[in-house]
Amino acid sequence: MALLELQRISAQYPGAASPVLADIDLSLGPRQLLVALGPSGSGKTSLLNLIAGFVAPSAGHITLDGVPISGPGAERGVVFQDDALLPWQTVLGNVAFGLALAGVPKAEREARAREMLALVDLAGFAERRIWQLSGGQKQRVGLARALAAEPRLLLMDEPFGALDAFTREQMQELLLRVWQRSAKPVLLITHDIEEAVFLATDLVLLAPDPGRIVERLQLDFGHRYAAGESARAIKSDPAFIATREHVLARVFEQRKSTRRETA
Amino acid sequence: MSSLPVPLQAQSQPAAAAARPPRRALSTRWISTLTVLTLLALWWLVTAAGWVEPLFLPSxxxxxxxxxxxxxxxxxxxxxxxxxxxxxxxxxxxxxxxxxxxxxxxxxxxxxxxxxxxxxxxxxxxxxxxxxxxxxxxxxxxxxxxxxxxxxxxxxxxxxxxxxxxxxxxxxxxxxxxxxxxxxxxxxxxxxxxxxxxxxxxxxxxxxxxxxxxxxxxxxxxxxxxxxxxxxxxxxxxxxxxxxxxxxxxxxxxxxxxxxxxxxxxxxxxxxxxxxxxx
Missing domain, CATH: 1.10.3720.10 (MetI-like)
Incomplete structure (x- = not known):
């Protein structure tokens, strides 16, 4: 099974005085859903871009099963904040795109794409055009597209950030079902505290200037949902509320301390 | 009494706006067609009436x-x-x-x-x-x-x-x-x-x-x-x-x-x- 390891990772944009990320150690293994939570400026998206291979770290090593990462690749699937689907292809074409790039024959890749569409509850949407979909449907196509290419792990950059609250909750539950069924490790970036606490098996809290990990938590609310408990029951559980308040307090603590530093 | 006309006016405006778009789409085409027809008619008129020599503008x-x-x-x-x-x-x-x-x-x-x-x-x-x-x-x-x-x-x-x-x-x-x-x-x-x-x-x-x-x-x-x-x-x-x-x-x-x-x-x-x- 896939194991992603980040060792003493730092990142700095060319020309910038201070690094966006400093000294990050992380690992992501099987059956994990790692959520990186942090305010804007804490380098969450930079972290994902490093792992996806879109940018190179200024120091440290990133390895997947011991092999160093050098550039983007199909073994790390990415779901983007805004869907990033290709409007000149149908929904089916988009989902099958990764397999088409890999040279999989048409019949085989379309069968696989239809399976993935069924997995994200979009079985009847194969022939639709991208502009005929709602925001939530587009994100589901984005998720199906990433999964169809059979990546070893899934990276998600604030995938539900642009959705309304109701759709977001549905998408969170869908993600947990898909994660449970596909058994792929997931790294999800978010600034939504409730979302982070609900989804994460492992939660890392990032603080800005420079981006660094200030707390790591192991949680089981996502497992409980996957085991059949309802989302509403979990979210109204005192243990869930206590965790959420704890994380919230930590975020505010960080913000106060950075304000004091700048003052 | 005096406040009555204001809401009435406010109500009637969106209704008129809602009714207008289809008519406006049609009228743009009509304006273009009428412009071309008017120009053709003018052309015909000035040549048929003999106001312009055919050397300068034939009919x-x-x-x-x-x-x-x-x-x-x-x-x-x-x-x-x-x-x-x-x-x-x-x-x-x-x-x-x-x-x-x-x-x-x-x-x-x-x-x-x-x-x-x-x-x-x-x-x-x-x-x-x-x-x-x-x-x-x-x-x-x-x-x-x-x-x-x-x-x-x-x-x-x-x-x-x-x-x-x-x-x-x-x-x-x-x-x-x-x-x-x-x-x-x-x-x-x-x-x-x-x-x-x-x-x-x-x-x-x-x-x-x-x-x-x-x-x-x-x-x-x-x-x-x-x-x-x-x-x-x-x-x-x-x-x-x-x-x-x-x-x-x-x-x-x-x-x-x-x-x-x-x-x-x-x-x-x-x-x-x-x-x-x-x-």
Whole structure:
């Protein structure tokens, strides 16, 4: 099974005085859903871009099963904040795109794409055009597209950030079902505290200037949902509320301390 | 009592606004049609009343009769179809050559720093020069044959197509590129599956602009020792003061340009239905 390891990772944009990320150690293994939570400026998206291979770290090593990462690749699937689907292809074409790039024959890749569409509850949407979909449907196509290419792990950059609250909750539950069924490790970036606490098996809290990990938590609310408990029951559980308040307090603590530093 | 009219007015306004759009869509077409009909009627009126000499402006009826006679007898040893065919052939060959060369070059300029460094200043240097200014040079270099005529039109089409393509390639949504890369796309796959389709709407707009410029260069191109072509026909007729042929030629040139533009717009709607939609 896939194991992603980040060792003493730092990142700095060319020309910038201070690094966006400093000294990050992380690992992501099987059956994990790692959520990186942090305010804007804490380098969450930079972290994902490093792992996806879109940018190179200024120091440290990133390895997947011991092999160093050098550039983007199909073994790390990415779901983007805004869907990033290709409007000149149908929904089916988009989902099958990764397999088409890999040279999989048409019949085989379309069968696989239809399976993935069924997995994200979009079985009847194969022939639709991208502009005929709602925001939530587009994100589901984005998720199906990433999964169809059979990546070893899934990276998600604030995938539900642009959705309304109701759709977001549905998408969170869908993600947990898909994660449970596909058994792929997931790294999800978010600034939504409730979302982070609900989804994460492992939660890392990032603080800005420079981006660094200030707390790591192991949680089981996502497992409980996957085991059949309802989302509403979990979210109204005192243990869930206590965790959420704890994380919230930590975020505010960080913000106060950075304000004091700048003052 | 005094407050009553205000809500009433507020209520009636949105209702009127809701009812208006379909009527307005129809009326735009109607305004255009009425404008054309009014102009035709005015034209007919001033010629039928004898206010203008036929030498300066022949009547619409004369033009139609002239068109019929040109179709059967021709003008300057060539029928109207042959003049039309010669012009369309020239612009067709020039357009094909421009599309085949300008689009790959535009993609290269958009993707590659070295290609941009070499070709960007060259295109920007010759683009603003009016074709009539470098026409003599083309004649000196390439003679007075068909090549010079096509080359002049080709150069006029080439620049807008290459520039539109290069700009479109450079402004491809980086998120789409990253999405394809994270699905395992190689450099050539990125160009074929993401960059070219993304740039297609702007490429077609470039071709539309290029075709417009190319068509207006046609008359200049047919200054070079032509014996056939709409541009040649108009110029030659002007020298002999055959005003009806001049007007007929101008009308035909305008109608063909209009048909080309409408055809390309239809092609754009068919090829890139996502263009202008939020998705």
């Amino acid at each position: 619409p009826g004369d033009i139609v009769r002239k068109a019929a006679s040109l179709l059967s007898q021709g003008y300057m040893d060539a029928s109207l179809w042959q003049h039309l065919g010669a012009s369309l052939g020239r612009i067709g060959v020039a357009l094909l050559a421009a599309v085949v060369t300008a689009i790959p070059l535009g993609i290269a300029i958009g993707c590659n720093r070295v290609a941009r460094g070499i070709f960007d200043p060259l295109i920007e240097f010759y683009r603003p020069i009016p074709p009539l200014a470098y026409l003599p040079l083309i004649v000196i270099w390439c003679g007075i044959g068909e090549l010079s005529k096509v080359l002049l039109i080709y150069l006029a089409i080439f620049a807008p197509v290459a520039i539109a393509t290069a700009t479109a390639v450079r402004t491809v949504d980086p998120v789409k590129l990253r999405a394809a890369q994270s699905l395992g796309a190689s450099r050539t796959q990125l160009i074929a599956h993401v960059i070219v389709p993304s740039a297609l709407p702007e490429m077609l707009t470039g071709i539309r602009i290029g075709l417009g410029v190319g068509w207006s260069t046609l008359v200049a191109a047919e200054l070079i020792a032509a014996t056939r072509g709409l541009g040649f026909m108009v110029q030659s007729a002007a020298q002999f003061l055959v005003t009806d042929v001049v007007v007929l030629g101008i009308v035909l040139i305008a109608l063909i340009a209009f048909a080309l533009e409408m055809g390309l717009r239809a092609l754009q709607r068919k090829l890139v239905p996502w263009h202008g939609k939020s998705y």
